[in-house]
Amino acid sequence: MKISPFNPQSACSEGDTNTSAARQDWIDQSHDKKTKDVLAQDSRHFLHQAMSTPCLDALVAAKGVYLEDLAGHKYMDFHGNNVHQLGHGHPHVIAKIQAQLADLPFAPRRFTHQVAVDCAAKLTSIAGESLNRVLFAPGGTSVVGMALKLARHVTGNAKVISLWDSFHGASMDAISVGGEACFRESMGPLMAGVERIPPAVSYRGALPSPDGSDLHYADYLEYVIEKEGGVGAFIAEAVRNTDVQVPSKAYWKRVREICDRHNVLLILDDIPNGMGRTGHWFSHQYYGIEPDILCIGKGLGAGVVPFAAMLTRDEYNTAEQVSLGHYTHEKSPIGCAAALAMIEVIERDNLLEKTRQDHEFVKARLADLAAKFPIIGDVRGVGMLWGIELVTDPIKKTRALVQAEQVMYRCLALGLSFKVSQGNVLQLSPPLIITRSELSEALDILEQALSELEFTAPK
Template identity: 70%
Template sequence: MNAAIDNKHHRCEGDVNTTEARENWQQKRQHKQTQSLLERDANVFLHQSMSTPCLNSLQAADGITITDSCGHSYMDFHGNNVHQLGYGHPVVTQKVIEQIAKLPFSPRRFTNETAIECAEKLAEISGGELNRVLFAPGGTSVIGMALKLARYITGNYKVVSLWDSFHGASLDAISVGGEACFREGMGPLMAGVERIPPPVTYRGALTSPDGSDVHYADYLEYVIEKEGGIGVFIAEAVRNTDVQVPSKAYWKRIREICDKHNVLLIIDDIPNGMGRSGFWFTHQAFAIEPDILCIGKGLGGGLVPMAAMITKDKYNTATQVSLGHYTHEKSPIGCAAALATMHVIEQENLLSKVQDDSVFVKQRLLKLKEQFSIIGDIRGIGLLWAVELVSSPLHKTRAFDEAEAMLYECLTQGLSFKVSQGNVIQLSPPLIITREQLNQALNIFENALNKISKEFNYV
């Protein structure tokens, strides 16, 4: 496969890292120490898409900022979705240190008070009927546990998921995921997966003239009735990668369909849980409740890999099945980090703060949309926003080169973010960001838009 085709194919979950623009930026910014580290990295790690070659090397991370080996600092609006509390939050760090000194590990045949308290707290903030918890060391593992539990409960192995979705990189996760770049060359995957279009209001074959997205939910019922034997529907409440925000009507209809056909609803809130939406969990913004909730990433406070599956007491029936059986299943360190994370979110009133920040960001971005014709769409919730760049507003043509140029210009000015689908700039800062820092970052973004628009001859 040639480079041009390869780059186009992998414009999905993350930005492309094998382009001429990437190479040019690296040559301008990096000194010999960084180049040496990147060479050593390339020589020792197994190469994989979107990870190799690396962009840069880091020497420090603190608060909302990451600092590279050259001493350049960047406000991190990416963070792989673990940085709800930024980096090195003192409360989380201190609780983990105390836990390491007291009980660093708990063999799986034992329980411990920290793990119990963490599970109890998760049940409390989940509300409703979600009160049974199982921990795992990462989000992908939690997805696997949820799929296993759903099979056991329903007796049906078939799954409906969304195209363009991402649920992890393991074989079972990519089987239900909707991004082709993760399935390339993998051969036969988990049987019984049907995919339907995601609710998209800006572009897509099924867009409605009135902007409604409820008809996307009706497509789920069509597949359930035609296919038969469907046990579960799995989706993100808000798609994280290029930020698609469904309506409350969409999710209400999805819940009704699942209940009508005895299909379990799994919500994957691994990237956006723990407050990013302005709610503890993103589904709460849509006033629905899943049968199984998967969380991770930010749960560990940006410090410890930590994930959890949360379900209802009536589904506590697979007592003879090892759903997870992970070595660090009740990790005292991970649970200490998670407990501290929940404590900080409560004590610093971050949920309310994020809702206020959401209004501010939306207003700023909508003004930029009025000012710059390259911006085709603005969408988001809480502190998760997407700016979709298009070369033709009429035809909604994806502006791949322009989005990449925006990335490197913003990096040069001290702002880091993710590019998804090749043209969608995703902005997801830490929840602890101050209004002054948020304004500073958006000023950098505006300056970059102005420069790139002139370079690409936009009016």
């Protein structure tokens, strides 16, 4: 298997680099012959792409907090592609899906069914008073496309403002409004009318503020809206998932006011972070605002079924002559059953409150680690979403690219899986169902891996 040399400058912002020498070392040293054979077959049969090939490992099972590979090694899953709020294979979800399979496995377009109606009604009840209209789709990228089309229809304006380094999916329209270069590379002309602005980043922002405030990033949004003209929508994640950026509540309050003032629809992409990861059903509830259009997915299918939804206001129910979605599995009975089961478990087990309590525990543990290890430049997070930024120089904030990989692979060897974003941010997304003892064990593994690094911060 040919591996290109690791180029720190090209480290992908979405996830850890799968073509580094460290990935090859992991394959060579950590896997038995059977696993290597499966990885070789995967490499031979699948079209190669960034962050997918060569694969990390070969799995045979996923249950609860744990993944199990072909050799019998278990990993606590702190990545999960953000679908595993209930862990893997939750018994209540599996039972509901099995019952739905036996009853109504598929509904052709033009037909509805009670499970779809119940799912839509439940989502509107937990999303907010005015988000009372729903469209389903097979995945989050599709929902983003529907939201962009609806915004054009409602406002009559085609231009969109988004954030640099954002991720909204991998289709052409989604990468057009996304801000990650690794998805746009070699793609040529994309969707016209997209303007990108800097995200509200506290640690290494493009427009740093002496007092640490991020309100000027919102002011820049208004500046671009006024200068550009014809803007119909601003799309963003309320909390950026990839390298975990948590803007202030004041920032989002001002963004909401700016969008209202200029008749720009606010589209919030809560696909990775909705369904409880912030300790609220949806991230906008953490900030005390409400979007015009809400995009959700990933965890909505409870880690079993690809399923997503767009929620919006009743006043925007004006596109009856436009096919905003029109997907084959638009009202998937299996997807709806999984989503309802997901919500039932979160409510039954009081997981939103548990997540808020776990937030305080993780915050304190990571603060201790930051005080202990000078390589940790910044810790940020909310609920069960955390980013730990490693730097080789705390003043210059030089990204610790090699060390981040070393920590990741050492944690894998010790039984903890997560991804690295921006080349140096350890991104931790544990399931909401994780026990306090499991959470402690995972953070102990991280501490051990950090303690084994041979690193001294510059004076």
